[in-house]
Amino acid sequence: MAIVKTERHPEMPPPVTQTGVIGWLRQNLFSNWLSSVLTIVAIYIAWQAMSSLISYSFINANFVGATKEDCTGTGACWVFIKARFGQNMYGFYPEDERWRVNIGYVLGAVGLFLVLSDTMKSKKLPAIFLFVIYPVICFVLFSGSFGLEVVETSEWGGLFLTLVLASVSIFVALPLGIVLALGRRSEMPVVRMICVGFIELVRGVPLISVLFMASVMLPLFMPEGVHFDKLVRALVGMSLFSAAYMAEVVRGGLQAIPKGQMEAANSLGLGYWQSMGLIILPQALKISIPAIVNTFIGLFKDTTLVSIVGLLDLLSVVKAGTTDKNWLGLATEAYVFVAAMFWVFCFGMSRYSIWLENKLHTGHKR
């Protein structure tokens, strides 16, 4: 007589220590004694940091009031930021004219959304709007003409000026960078040498010295009577600086395009500019978009340096607030606020770049 089991043995549940919350904990937090020690130390540090941060910025913070005397709690005095909010956002832009800036923001946001997201099938129209029409509208709106009150650039400031600096610089730097990158890969030695010289010179020195150069030496280089205001000088410096970095990014993209593409274009009878514009650049720019966004994040952070040459960007307006005699001793609040503002923008852009990278990444993934 053989003992043969005919029906299947019922499946046993997986061990409790391997699955569910306990399994996850064991695997990810307490896999060995070193890991356990690390976990406990890390939890302690995280707890300390989080609790003090939350009690500083929310629980013990002061949100209501109008003067420093209203800040009675031990935490942050956000009243300070609230009281100067208009200035932090627009600088000394006349209060009655700030709607113009807001219209510019709204139009820009709509244009950006249409170009960057997937809602529109053809991106030709939004792109023309964003890169050709929008800058003209903004120029008219912000500086004032056609019946609008003229606002001098010395009155521009705050987050508004930061955004203007970043967008104009990228607007100039991207085409200039493409030209420089093409020049660097040109087969004409003279063109190549000039481009390499410019790119390496600019990349080898700090932005601050380029800005100093733009603000001190540009007036010297201009003929008599030609006068640039401070904003234009800073814009020239920032644009040239980021163009050099952009050129290297685009060069990376150009190098990734196989040589066969150019040869195929040539064999079709396309000339240099046709094959570049129709075959090579669309592919090269597409793969370098994430890197371009990263360069733009760097450029956006670098706009803070204009405060050193005396422009009133977000950082310097907020910093000026800390020396206001009614609001002394609030440096922490001021810099935390600026840091948070920049963080939101930069983090958003970096997430966008990651999203884009995944979208463009059509190859095999592990």
Next chain:
Amino acid sequence: MTVDATSQPRGAGDSILRDPKVRAVFFQILVIVLFLAFVFYVGNNAAVNLEKRGIASGFGFLSQPAGFGIGIVLLVDYNAQVSTHSDVLLIGVINTMAVATSGIVLATILGFVFGVLRLSNNWIVNKIAMVYIEIVRNIPLLVQLLFWYFAVLSVLPRVKQSINFGDTLFINNRGVSFPSIVPESGFMFVVLAFFAGILGCIFLAKWAHKRQDRTGEQFPVFLTSLGIIVGLPIVASFVLGNPMHLEYSALKGFNFQGGWILEPEFLALLIGLSIYTGAFIAEIVRAGINAVSHGQTEAAGSLGLPSGITMRLVILPQALRVIIPPLTSQYLNLLKNSSLATAIGYADITAIFAGTTLNQTGQAIEVIAITMAFYLSLSLSISMFMNWYNKRIALVER
């Protein structure tokens, strides 16, 4: 442009204008002419403007007395009345080098530690490293520097209420004071012993390597080296009867006297630069380690290597090949970012030479040119060194 049309006989309809080679030469001549015209135009304007404003040109200002005080002076004697603008330049160079070198060391340590932590299997450690990297990378360095300087270091207690660690270390809003080593006669030999120890260790490592190649026996090079480098100077010091003493900082009048003091400007710049660059280096290290194929770890495991040794002998040497080139550009960024010192008043070359000297002499072109030449040459030497190191560790292929 890559089409070589000259090898074919020119058709009747083709003019010389359609020959790519001719066009290239023509275009280049045009570029040269335009470039020279631009340089001439700018130079001419500059000369006219300089003359009109009565600004001298040339490098004569370097030997004129500077006449302003400098906050932080290392290694050189500086006297506002006697010292010249070239002394200012020298001090600026030394201060920049001081903060850049220490910043590079600190940032590398921070970056490697957090890069490895970011890859940890431990969820919470991993997330803490991520939070550090994501917060620090997305905030402008200038904001961070101002935060450290004005919101952290400036609100430390005043000198009289210094935070006191056993009467040796004092922390206050004028910086961190700690005891200094004052050399006496014969101290030279202790220093010599230290360098001899380093030299000895290099030979020891070579010998141990050869012996391992020959016999397979390993030698504890690291511990022995540590013993030699630390031990030799101590032995030398005892033999010579301790030719040095410690000088403690002490509160005299309104400030601390004696000992070494790290000024808040230097500290803020060092902390800010290293934390900022460290975050970028951490991402580079993470990417480099991730780039090593997982099969390498598995192969090392199947050979029976423990995880520490796998990391040190299998993963890191391969990861370094990916890490070194972007690491180099981070070092260069750190050097260039050290020019932000000017925002918090640390006396680096940009602050005192391209700042104060430029304002006093008005010779913008010369001053900016010297400053840029300094940064350029330092950038070039760092990248040359890193390229050499990169070549040394690069994959040797047939």
